[in-house]
Amino acid sequence: MTSPPFKPTLLVIDDEIQIRRLLRVTLESEGYKVRETETGQLGLQEVAHQAPDGIILDLGLPDLDGTEVIRRLREWSKVPVLVLSVREGEDDKIAALDAGADDYLTKPFSGRELLARVRAVLRRTPVSAEPAMVRVGDIEIDQSAHVVRRAGVEVHLTAKEYALFQLLVQYRGRVVTHRQILRELWGPNAEDNTHYLRVHMTHLRQKLEADPHTPRHLKTDAGIGYRLVDV
Amino acid sequence: MTSPPFKPTLLVIDDEIQIRRLLRVTLESEGYKVRETETGQLGLQEVAHQAPDGIILDLGLPDLDGTEVIRRLREWSKVPVLVLSVREGEDDKIAALDAGADDYLTKPFSGRELLARVRAVLRRTPVSAEPAMVRVGDIEIDQSAHVVRRAGVEVHLTAKEYALFQLLVQYRGRVVTHRQILRELWGPNAEDNTHYLRVHMTHLRQKLEADPHTPRHLKTDAGIGYRLVDV
DNA sequence: ACCTTGCCTTGCGCCAGCCGTACATTTTCC
DNA sequence: GGAAAATGTACGGCTGGCGCAAGGCAAGGT
Numbered sequence: 001m002t003s004p005p006f007k008p009t010l011l012v013i014d015d016e017i018q019i020r021r022l023l024r025v026t027l028e029s030e031g032y033k034v035r036e037t038e039t040g041q042l043g044l045q046e047v048a049h050q051a052p053d054g055i056i057l058d059l060g061l062p063d064l065d066g067t068e069v070i071r072r073l074r075e076w077s078k079v080p081v082l083v084l085s086v087r088e089g090e091d092d093k094i095a096a097l098d099a100g101a102d103d104y105l106t107k108p109f110s111g112r113e114l115l116a117r118v119r120a121v122l123r124r125t126p127v128s129a130e131p132a133m134v135r136v137g138d139i140e141i142d143q144s145a146h147v148v149r150r151a152g153v154e155v156h157l158t159a160k161e162y163a164l165f166q167l168l169v170q171y172r173g174r175v176v177t178h179r180q181i182l183r184e185l186w187g188p189n190a191e192d193n194t195h196y197l198r199v200h201m202t203h204l205r206q207k208l209e210a211d212p213h214t215p216r217h218l219k220t221d222a223g224i225g226y227r228l229v230d231v
Numbered sequence: 232m233t234s235p236p237f238k239p240t241l242l243v244i245d246d247e248i249q250i251r252r253l254l255r256v257t258l259e260s261e262g263y264k265v266r267e268t269e270t271g272q273l274g275l276q277e278v279a280h281q282a283p284d285g286i287i288l289d290l291g292l293p294d295l296d297g298t299e300v301i302r303r304l305r306e307w308s309k310v311p312v313l314v315l316s317v318r319e320g321e322d323d324k325i326a327a328l329d330a331g332a333d334d335y336l337t338k339p340f341s342g343r344e345l346l347a348r349v350r351a352v353l354r355r356t357p358v359s360a361e362p363a364m365v366r367v368g369d370i371e372i373d374q375s376a377h378v379v380r381r382a383g384v385e386v387h388l389t390a391k392e393y394a395l396f397q398l399l400v401q402y403r404g405r406v407v408t409h410r411q412i413l414r415e416l417w418g419p420n421a422e423d424n425t426h427y428l429r430v431h432m433t434h435l436r437q438k439l440e441a442d443p444h445t446p447r448h449l450k451t452d453a454g455i456g457y458r459l460v461d462v
Numbered sequence: 463a464c465c466t467t468g469c470c471t472t473g474c475g476c477c478a479g480c481c482g483t484a485c486a487t488t489t490t491c492c
Numbered sequence: 493g494g495a496a497a498a499t500g501t502a503c504g505g506c507t508g509g510c511g512c513a514a515g516g517c518a519a520g521g522t
Contacts, residue, residue, distance in 0.1 A: 090341045090343055090344050093344050093347060094343055094344060094347040097347040097348060097350065097351045098347055098350065098351075100354075101351065102351055102355065103334065103351070110321045112321055112325055113321045113324055113325060115325075116324060116325040116328040116329055117328060117335075119328065119329060120328045120329075120332065120333055120334070123331075124333065124355050125355075158467085158468055158469080159468080159469095160468080160469070161468095171376075173376065173378070174373070174375065174376030174377065174378060175376060175377035175378065177377075193470095194509085194510090195470095195471080195472090195510095196469090196470075196471090198509090198510060198511065198512085199469085199470080199471085199511090199512085200469090201510090201511085202510095202511060202512055202513090205511090206512095212511095212512095213511090220510075220511090221377065221390075222389070222390065222477095222478065222479070222508095222509065222510075223389070223390030223478095223479085223508090223509070224377060224390055224393070225377070227377075389478080389479055389480085390479080390480095391479080391480070392479095424481095425498090425499090426481095426482080426483095426499095427480085427481075427482095429498095429499060429500065429501090430480085430481085430482090430500090430501085431480090432499090432500085433499095433500060433501060433502095436500090437501095443500095443501095444500090451498095451499070451500090453488085453489055453490070453497090453498060453499070454489090454490080454497090454498070
């Protein structure tokens with residue numbers, strides 16, 4: 001099935017060096033590539049710079065609360081996150097999971113269970129599904145580096161704008177309904193607030209279209225949704 | 232246009248009736264729809280019959296081992312599975328997770344944690360979008376992409392036009408009565424306005440037929456309704 | 463404490479698409 | 493073959509949906 005032995009890259013975010021060591025040894029023994037950062041801030045930067053295939057995140061970080069790290073990450077990224085914590089309290093678990101974590105493991109943890117949970121979490125996001133670099137007309141998006149360019153020059157997109165654009169890229173050529181977008185970006189309770197969409201769509205067009213008034217790529221299908229077309 | 236908030240359906244597979252009761256109460260309190268089966272075999276049948284949005288599976292089943300249930304399920308389905316078990320042993324956890332489970336929770340479990348994990352697991356399910364392509368003569372419709380092409384070139388349809396065409400595609404080859412169409416597209420109060428239909432039918436033919444005056448696919452059965460034919 | 467940034471919210475002008483009428487054409491049935 | 497019924501087509505007014513600008517608000521950074 002997997003002909004070239006592809007090695008997923010994992011990012012470990014933890015302030016304790018012993019834990020990082022332990023995680024590195026454990027994960028590398030299974031063939032994963034491992035990167036590390038000590039703080040939440042650096043972790044977020046690292047993901048933005050080059051997206052890993054998964055994240056192991058310690059809740060107890062010196063700078064940001066781990067839950068906050070997940071929340072910010074989830075504004076624009078879907079990278080699987082497995083949370084580690086010493087805290088047994090279910091409030092912490094629930095907060096982290098609802099912030100967007102995919103799994104929660106309590107320290108001390110078994111190395112073999114960790115590996116199994118990492119496999120389970122990675123399995124759900126097909127790694128090679130989407131090429132890192134996608135071009136649509138003179139717009140290009142590098143999903144791993146989290147960068148969008150138009151005519152070669154980098155364009156700064158806000159978190160929501162990026163998330164919206166990424167969704168359209170994922171379904172490029174096809175119509176994405178208002179509902180789908182709203183569900184994905186604002187959650188199932190915002191399915192009717194189509195005006196959010198209109199505003200952010202305007203911003204996107206102003207940043208990505210040569211002539212925002214007559215869009216060539218970011219098309220709208222009245223009464224249905226939006227779509228990204230190549231020609 | 233505002234449909235009720237979407238309630239995911241969960242399937243509980245557990246042989247102990249007390250646990251099923253508990254799970255049902257817990258899950259229904261959050262608005263999920265709940266179905267139940269007592270054995271692994273019945274569970275698999277139930278999923279095959281009508282796929283739920285997620286599964287809560289007890290490992291200790293009388294007929295099949297829970298791990299085996301997951302393994303068989305994963306041969307054809309990607310439904311998220313959350314495993315419950317009394318067994319603490321890490322071998323069981325690893326076996327279940329590697330068989331294809333998405334999460335593993337040990338009994339006794341906290342209701343709130345279960346709900347949080349269910350949310351986390353459901354959140355991951357991507358908006359499935361396999362191209363459901365149907366061809367009729369030189370017209371093709373990709374229902375998941377909301378795109379219609381004639382002779383290879385894309386044709387822009389308005390919302391009503393698309394809805395009408397999709398309905399005809401759904402019953403292709405067979406006659407769809409005026410009433411049926413009107414009820415479906417304009418609601419039960421417009422069953423007599425066959426006139427709407429005529430107008431939109433004209434538009435459709437102008438966009439999809441080579442010679443709109445002598446339609447080859449969008450046929451009309453006078454006094455009855457319309458039908459989409461292949462030849 | 464101030465400034466910056468990004469998201470939400472509102473309001474307004476505009477236009478595509480829907481409705482409704484009027485008329486032409488085809489089909490049905492005697 | 494002809495009248496009546498049913499269907500096809502054209503056109504214009506109207507409305508709901510959409511683009512867009514501007515202001516408020518909250519959070520982060522300096």
